Amino acid sequence: MGTSRSSHGGGSTSHGKPMAKPLCSTPPRPRPKLSDAVMADPRRAAAILSGRSKWANRTVLHYCFFSGGSHYAVPKSQADAVRHAFDTWKAVGIGLEFVEVDSLSEAEVRIGYSLADGSSASAVGRDVLKIPLTEPTTVYGWDLTTPYGRGTALHELGHVFGMEHEHQNPFAGIKWHEEAVYASLAAPPNNWSRATTFHNILEKLDTQQVQGSAWDPDSIMEYEFEPGLIDEPQKYDLEGLVPPGTLSSADKAWVVKWYPGNAPVPTVLQPFQSIAADLAAGQQIDCTFKPTVSRKYTIATKGATDTLLALFEEIGGKPSFLAADDDSGEDRNASITYKLFKGRTYHVRLRLYQPGQSGTTSLMVT
Structure with missing residues (x-):
């Protein structure tokens, strides 16, 4: 559903029958086209x-x-x-x-x-x-x-x-x-x-x-x-x-x-080192990355899985969203290319929709 309109009111007619309430009016939202x-x-x-x-x-x-x-x-x-x-x-x-x-x-x-x-x-x-x-x-x-x-x-x-x-x-x-x-x-x-x-x-x-x-x-x-x-x-x-x-x-x-509240200890990413993630459907892995050089980096997944990859920058102690890539239903892997700066802390989160036949995906920064 796209934009949702909902109202919660009260009242009744003079005959004692509850009045109709204003309700959510959502415009049609195109359904994803899957192959x-x-x-x-x-x-x-x-x-x-x-x-x-x-x-x-x-x-x-x-x-x-x-x-x-x-x-x-x-x-x-x-x-x-x-x-x-x-x-x-x-x-x-x-x-x-x-x-x-x-x-x-x-x-x-x-x-x-x-x-x-x-x-x-x-x-x-x-x-x-x-x-x-x-x-x-x-x-x-x-x-x-x-x-x-x-x-x-x-x-x-x-x-x-x-x-x-x-x-x-x-x-x-x-x-x-x-x-x-x-x-x-x-x-x-x-x-x-x-x-x-x-x-x-x-x-x-x-x-x-x-x-x-x-x-x-x-x-x-x-x-x-x-x-x-x-x-x-x-x-x-x-x-x-x-x-x-x-x-x-x-x-x-x-x-x-x-959105479970128990946060695992994030995995530290290192350039050119692959991290394997054995995740069930709906699970995710959280990682941190601290560049030693300011340049464009590519963060990408490997494996026959459907995933959401998201990148955040830590600002004031809180992760702030930068970019995301969703490869679900497509014959490719999620990838984000972004300029990252030396001395800053970045958070990478990989959420799995479906693990595929192997049940394993990997994550790498290059």
Whole structure:
């Protein structure tokens, strides 16, 4: 899913029926085109599709709030709610780090707020890197200090980490009253077209994009739905679906699986010395490199594996993202060529999608 719009509000009609809530409106996101050879191997295809939006673990995500006279300027109370959401996710024990910065150009995650727009949005995972530096990667469109708003803040950050919408899980077993869904979403506050409703509600994710086979109706990534929209399971037809707006146990398990907090001791890279990495799918190796000469270096992998290779420079004691290369689904190896400077410390992280037949990849700096 690309840009995600979600709203958490409250209220009821004069007849006592819960009002429809403004929901995430995500534009269609092109699915990666994988070769016939990759698609012929379901395990490899699933590993690539489920992992492509995820960050290398222990990435430091810098975030910045729009301010001043910007259309997206974030009031302090709303910024504090987002900061609390970052803290809530971090308290789960994940390996990602979050650092607030003052300059939009230094932030991977650029956060805006606009009541006039009336919607919330966030790019999914590493897709934030495709957004121009002058534009927000995440936008909030209503009060985040309410219980529903606090859930919104958590939800959109879930997208930043690579999480998809839970009700589009193909294993959920949800059957919709489709015309009722179209009618509800066509009315205020959403005013959606049929195409937008189909893409955001009725369309299922590819089975290879999700992990496991269970649906979590309590997930922070689940929408709230009024009664009469869900045919099955029947309880939601009668009662509606109202997730608690907090991180569920499954949400916590998901984020810790992708971003475990136990950091291994990094391996030291030396020029022209190959390091072998025996990794299982989803695992990664962390390395450090301290150049003795300032010049262009090439950091590259070898082996018939699908990998994400990322390079960071240590600034102020924290790794700052420089470059990355993703060779998944391609008949090549990941490689980064970058000018590195004597006396500085660089971090190299190699995350494995699928180990291939040999189960071994190697890493070398030249």
